[in-house]
Amino acid sequence: MSVLNISCKKATYLVSKKEQGKINIFDRIALKVHFKICDLCKRFEEQTVFIVKNAKHQETEEKLSEEVKTRIVEKIVEL
Amino acid sequence: MSGYLLKADDWVNKYGDMLYNYTLQRVSDKGVAEDIVQDTFLSAWRNRENYKAEASEKNWLFAICKNKIIDHYRKKSSSIIQYAEIDSTNNFFDEAEHWTQEAGPKNWGIDQDSTLERKEFYNILELCKQKLQEMQKSVFVMKYLEDLEAPEICKVLNISSSNYWVIIHRAKLQLRKCIEQNWLSI
Secondary structure (H helix, E strand, C coil), rough: CHHHHHHHHHHHHHHHHHHCCCCHHHHHHHHHHHHHHHHHHHHHHHHHHHHHHCCCCCCCCCCCCCCHHHHHHHHHHCC | CCCHHHHHHHHHHHHHHHHHHHHHHHHHHHHHHHHHHHHHHHHHHHHHCCCCCCCCCCHHHHHHHHHHHHHHHHHHHCCHHHHHCCCCCCEECCCCCCCCCCCCCCCCCCCCCHHHHHHHHHHHHHHHHHHHCCHHHHHHHHHHHCCCHHHHHHHCCCCHHHHHHHHHHHHHHHHHHHHHHHHHCC
C-alpha cells in the first residue's frame, strides 16, 4: 500500500507526466488511488488539461504598422 | 524590378498581419515579433526558387516562421541562467507535501458556453503566460504552441530530460495559480 500512497506534490507531477503520455503503470495506479481521496489534485488535472487545450487560442488581433510593412518590402527589394 | 516590388508588397500585405499575430503569441515582445516576421519574409524571398507548389504559400511561410521562432528560443536559452530561477512553486505544498490551504486549486466554475467568460479566460491565460519565468515560458510555448516533442525541446534549449519535466510541471503549477488569482468570478 505504501508505494501507492503518494503526496499531492508527487501526484501533480505525475499529472504532468500523464498529460504527455509519459506515465508508467505503477504511477498511473498510484495516481488513480490518490484521486479517490483527493479532489484538489483531480481538479488540478482538469484545470491544467483545460489550460493546455486552450493554449493555442489566439484572442488578440494585432496589426503590423505600415512603417514596418514598408520597411520589410524595402528590404526584400534590396535583396 | 517593379514586378518584384509588387510581388513583395502583395506578400507582406497578404500574410504580414497573420504571421505577426502568430509570432506575437509565441514571443510576446512586439519588437522581437516584428524582426522575426521580417526575417521570415527575407528567407522566403531568398528561397522562393525552392518553393514547391505542394504546400500552399501560406503554409510554406508559416513553416519558415516557425523555424525562426525556434531559433529565437535557441539563442535565448543560452542567455538564461537556469539555476538562478527560484522554485516559486515550492510554497504550494506543506511539509507533508500536501496542498496548502492557500494554494489548493479552487473551483473555477467556468461556463464554457459563455463567449464572454471564454474571452476573459484567454486574456488571463495570455497575461499569465507572459508572467512565467523565461525558461518556463520557452518550454511551455515550444510544447503547447509549437507542438514540439520533449527530446527536441531539450535539444533546442540545451536542457536535460529531467530538467524538462521539472520546468514544464512548474510552468503548469504557476500558470494555473496565476489564472485562478486573476479570474474574477472566484
